[in-house]
Amino acid sequence: MRLLLVEDDPMIGEGIRDGLGQEGFAVDWVRDGAAAETALGAEPYAAVLLDLGLPRKGGLEVLRAARAQRNDVPILVITARDAVADRIRGLDAGADDYLVKPFDLDELAARVRALVRRAEGRAEPVLRHGAIVLNPATRAATLGGRPVALSAREFALLHALMARPGMVLSRAQLEERLYGWGEEVGSNAVEVHIHNLRRKLGAGAIRNVRGVGYTIAAE
Amino acid sequence: MSSLRTRLLVALLGAVLLAGVVASAATYHGARAEVGAMLDEEMRQVALSLRDHAVLDVSRLAPGRGDPDQRVVVQIWDPRGVTVYLSNAASPLPLSRTPGFSDLTHEGRHWRMFTARSGPQTIQVAQSTSVRTELAAAAALRLLVPILAVLPLLAGLVWLILDRGLAPLARVARAVGTRSPASLEPLPADRLPGEVRPLVDALNGLLARLGDALAVQRRFAADAAHELRTPLTALALQIQLAERAKSDAERAAALARLKEGVKRASRLVQQLLALARLEPEAAETPFAPVALDALVLSVVEDLAPVAAARPVTLAATRLDQVEAQGNEDALRLLLANLLDNALRYALPGGRVEARAFRRGAEAVLEVADDGPGVPAEERGRVFDRFYRVPGTDAPGSGLGLAIARQVADLHHGRIELDDGLGGRGLTARVVLPAAPTP
Structure with missing residues (x-):
């Protein structure tokens, strides 16, 4: 799952990127408001982590501009401003959640998962499709109750497909959702992951729509 | 005497007393002169009326009883300087040859004397000056006694008036006294007399400056807390990353960044301290x-x-x-x-x-x-x-x-x-x- 992190402090940015990376997120990190707007316009992010005290363009401005452009990506504000008035201003400007520094990395990851889940229109924390159950919090997958060992990428790919059953995602779209900037994507990486998933979950689990992409058939 | 009321009271009563004493002294002096003139005239009349009975048949005059309270002493001398008549034989006054008024001291007492010639005889009418002094003193006392009598009443009145006059001050004192350290709103300055107004205005000025200084301090504390959050967040993140590290290399990297973060937080704290010490109010640095x-x-x-x-x-x-x-x-x-x-x-x-x-x-x-x-x-x-x-x-x-x-x-x-x-x-x-x- 690909996230945009907007944070000007190098140490905090690095920490969040590495920490969320360990949780299976692909994190793109920008350090000012203007770069955040560019990135938001160019890539489909599952969620945005936004600091408010940003150089060049303030976080609130970025937030309002994104909402004004009808960009409904979930946005989690991360800031040191903890006054109630600040939180209200942030939420009213279009933020979906508000986390005050310093925060716990696990809580941050949990909040991001919750935001993504709500954005996908689910209330249940696990994703189900037939016999396949996916738990984004533990990154565990089961098939008919039996655990299935998936790599981080395989899990992310399956998650992307199961989030919107019936929707066909092209290889490029899957790559965009799986890989952050600067991550090397092998020319047939997606095909390799699909192949492995079919091997582990059964050949019928993922359907190939020739010339378009991949999908998990709606039940 | 630190009470303004006591000081004012003492000063006011003292002033009234002083005025009374000065007025009495003036009265005494005035009365002394008036009584002197009056009694002089009386003595002259006595001497002249004696002379007018041109031939004094001295033998018909009763000898004086020598009463010390006697107002007037009369002495008649013949040309040879022999006393013909003494109203007070016990203590004859010396013969004065110059006609008119004169002062003399005799046997420790001061006398006023009028001398007139009546043919061969010399008529002397004298009076002790203490009579005059007593009369003048009585007049002065008549003025002073009522003032002294009225003084306690005056004291009470002054006390009450001061009480009323100082009420605005007491009001201000109560307003300041019952105030919590946090409330820096200006004191009410309406309905205050012109003398108390500057004090309240000055107090309000001080409160305003205090408020400003406090606001600066609060902003500084808030800013400092806010700024400390950033390095603390970085530290918290690096600690969690170090805990989660799966390899020694990952752990070492996280610890290195953790160290860097601690250094950064310490530096920030040091700078905040330096800044606080350099506050103009705090700096007592000898140059x-x-x-x-x-x-x-x-x-x-x-x-x-x-x-x-x-x-x-x-x-x-x-x-x-x-x-x-x-x-x-x-x-x-x-x-x-x-x-x-x-x-x-x-x-x-x-x-x-x-x-x-x-x-x-x-x-x-x-x-x-x-x-x-x-x-x-x-x-x-x-x-x-x-x-x-x-x-x-x-x-x-x-x-x-x-x-x-x-x-x-x-x-x-x-x-x-x-x-x-x-x-x-x-x-x-x-x-x-x-x-x-x-």
């Missing part, structure tokens, strides 16, 4: 002449390892003998902050120069670099606490220049920012009043 050239040399030497690590060429390029009145520790902190800033932002291989020189009546400290500099439109803001020029990558708290400025303010000096070396970078110029050359 002494500080040799700026020696100071530059010493700070440059201190920072040489930092410069070598960048690597940046750090040099003291001009060291004139110049002194400024100041606090050496504070000035050292100022210079260290400016040099630290220059080294921090300088590009590897860059150059930083420090100078100390005299310019007229001013002592100047200069730090110039050839780094990225500060755009002219940002130069006014870089002295603000926690302000950082947008796009700066070098780690920093945004406090260095704020501290430098505070030190300069403390020394009644200023900091100017200018272009740096070779038209690039930044020059920070600290201008202080120079100490007179020895």
